[in-house]
Amino acid sequence: MFFMTTSATETAGERVQGVPLAEFRDVNLRYDGSSESTLALEHLDLDVHRGEMLAVVGMSGCGKSSLLKLISGLVMPTSGSVKIHGKSVTRPLGIVGMAFQKASLLPWRTTLQNLLLPTEVGSARRNGKGNGEAVARARDLLATVGLTDAENKLPKELSGGMQQRVSLCRAVIHQPELLLLDEPFGALDAFTREELWGVLQRLREETGCTVVLITHDLTESVFLADRVAVMSPRPGRIVYEAAVPFARPRHLDQRYESDFTRIAADLRHHISKPQEVLP
Ligand SMILES: Nc1ncnc2c1ncn2[C@@H]1O[C@H](COP(=O)(O)OP(=O)(O)OP(=O)(O)O)[C@@H](O)[C@H]1O
Ligand SMILES: [Mg+2]
Secondary structure, rough: OOOOOOHHHHHHHOOOOEEEEEEEEEEEEOOOOOOOOOOEEEEEEEEEOOOOEEEEEEEOOOOOHHHHHHHHOOOOOOOOEEEEEEOOOOOOOOOOEEEEOOOOOOOOOHHHHHHHHHHHHHHHHHHHHHHHHHHHHHHHHHHHOOOOEEEEOOOHHHHHHHHHHHHHHHHOOOOEEEEEEEOOOOOOOHHHHHHHHHHHHHHHHHHHHEEEEOOHHHHHHHHHHOOOEEEEOOOEEEEEEEEEEHHHHHHHEEEHHHHHHHHHHHHHHHOOOOOOOOO
């Protein structure tokens, strides 16, 4: 049996409580439903604990984005169960906020107007509590991510990193309990990515939300997460979990310390066998 896990209380310290916020049990996901179609996930078991930042890593195509689509209710499992607060997910949920690799801001809207979008539509409206409160919250978020001066700018006037800051703020404007991030820093250069790690740490401190972060970057996963789950190649399932015990806030220099590199190397080993170096 190659599945291995560490206890929940060890992984995220005081943030972790007894009942998981989200639970996957023996989940299979086959796109299109026919036997010839793609089996994306197989026998996947995973808990997401309240208040933790969980990173999920794995090779391209292993089913990471599919996992997020299941938690958010955008797709339903072919078999097995996906539960939030102990109830099966049957439709997209308002308690979820999402951000992706591409910021996808509306080009004709200013930063502030883009940020306010989720408070104007759908099930998120109930948390917007009127325009005045939503605007005040949007401005607080912009201050948290260092974008106060960009409030009235259009997306084309912002750098890629600034656009991604707006995208992160937009994902939490309606105060979601659960923030789902699908490689949010994947398109950014290394320096901007490091800056955004700090931004995400601050946003999380500010909002207190539970985070599931999908990433290809093992250093990013260890730097940001309380716990890192490794998926097997497709059909994806969780094959390993590692606790990240470092106190917060974390500092970039910690990446070069032996405790840190040991965890990253351990994760790399469990993703797949590293390529042999040719002489
Ligand atoms: N809507 C869809 N219809 C059919 N197959 C799909 C669909 N979405 C994903 N797949 C397939 O399911 C598998 C898992 O896809 P998924 O996007 O979840 O992987 P991923 O781990 O997020 O990959 P990447 O790291 O490249 O983003 C892939 O083989 C993909 O081709
Ligand atoms: Mg993906």
